[in-house]
Amino acid sequence: MKFEVTILGSSSSTPIFNRNPSAQLLNVNEKYMLIDCGEATQNQLLHFGLKANRIDQIFISHLHGDHYLGLVGLLSSLHLTGRTKPMDIFGPADLLEIIDLQFKLSQTVLKYPINFKATNSEVHEMIFESWDVHVETFPLDHRIPCTGFKFTEKQRLRKINKDKVEELSIPTEMLPLIKKGQSYTDKNGIVHSAKELTTEADKPKVYVYCSDTVCSWKYIDHITNADLLYHEATFMNDMINRAEETFHTTALQAGEIALKAKVKKLLIGHFSARYRDLEPLLEESRSIFAETSLAIEGKTFMI
Numbered sequence: 001m002k003f004e005v006t007i008l009g010s011s012s013s014t015p016i017f018n019r020n021p022s023a024q025l026l027n028v029n030e031k032y033m034l035i036d037c038g039e040a041t042q043n044q045l046l047h048f049g050l051k052a053n054r055i056d057q058i059f060i061s062h063l064h065g066d067h068y069l070g071l072v073g074l075l076s077s078l079h080l081t082g083r084t085k086p087m088d089i090f091g092p093a094d095l096l097e098i099i100d101l102q103f104k105l106s107q108t109v110l111k112y113p114i115n116f117k118a119t120n121s122e123v124h125e126m127i128f129e130s131w132d133v134h135v136e137t138f139p140l141d142h143r144i145p146c147t148g149f150k151f152t153e154k155q156r157l158r159k160i161n162k163d164k165v166e167e168l169s170i171p172t173e174m175l176p177l178i179k180k181g182q183s184y185t186d187k188n189g190i191v192h193s194a195k196e197l198t199t200e201a202d203k204p205k206v207y208v209y210c211s212d213t214v215c216s217w218k219y220i221d222h223i224t225n226a227d228l229l230y231h232e233a234t235f236m237n238d239m240i241n242r243a244e245e246t247f248h249t250t251a252l253q254a255g256e257i258a259l260k261a262k263v264k265k266l267l268i269g270h271f272s273a274r275y276r277d278l279e280p281l282l283e284e285s286r287s288i289f290a291e292t293s294l295a296i297e298g299k300t301f302m303i
Helices: 041-047 070-078 091-107 162-168 172-179 237-245 253-260 279-286
Strands: 003-009 023-030 031-037 055-059 087-091 114-118 125-131 133-139 147-153 208-209 230-231 265-269 291-294 301-302
Touching: 003 041, 003 087, 023 147, 023 253, 031 070, 055 070, 055 291, 070 087, 070 091, 087 125, 087 230, 091 114, 091 147, 147 230, 230 253, 237 253, 253 265
Parallel strands: 031 055, 055 087, 087 114, 208 230, 230 265, 265 291
Antiparallel strands: 003 023, 003 301, 023 031, 125 133, 133 147, 147 208
């Protein structure tokens, strides 16, 4: 199963140094989910050869412009290119008013329905579930209401033991039933349990997206043991006072959070416009948590 994230935008507040505001594309078994939609997100999708019409869910963390100002443009383009299938949008309740007002004043009636679900920035809740993944929100600690998103693969069926299948000459049509737990009786009348004929499935992978937040430690329980954690790292630690004033996190603090949460890998982004060179932020985070990478636009990370 494919489970990977492509970075579309990693800048905070404004586009600068060829970096764009926040946006990521999560590929779950060839189904696309967009996480935040800063300005120029649709341009980034085109630039990296990613088909916007394959996006069926959009998750918006909060209503600062660098996280949603590209949304109406993307929805408009999908309308103009003939989309008819529904779009699921999850975000703060006021986001729907913004979307409706934009289309009302432009006298635009979308050719496809929007299914909008308001998120609650004060509680942890399950907001979406499919055959492949379920998505949860949890509260972050920012200047305005803001949620993090946790994407967890569904538990897969057990794997077929090919050696046993060949040894017993089990018909191919039986394999899906065995994976679901059905036993198999061989030609000698011996019953073989599904557990005997299969091996454990891979443990479900977890991706966590921590948008804008001060380092408050309040959300540690929701990110613990994630396979990949994206966490904002707007400033270096010599700007910690500025980070706290603006409810943001430093690269050093992001490393501390990853270490305390026992995640496997850390991805830092949402870089301040004051930093042209991002290597110092990477080095600072790695001084605490070695498995840190930069959220470089166009780069895809396997989860």
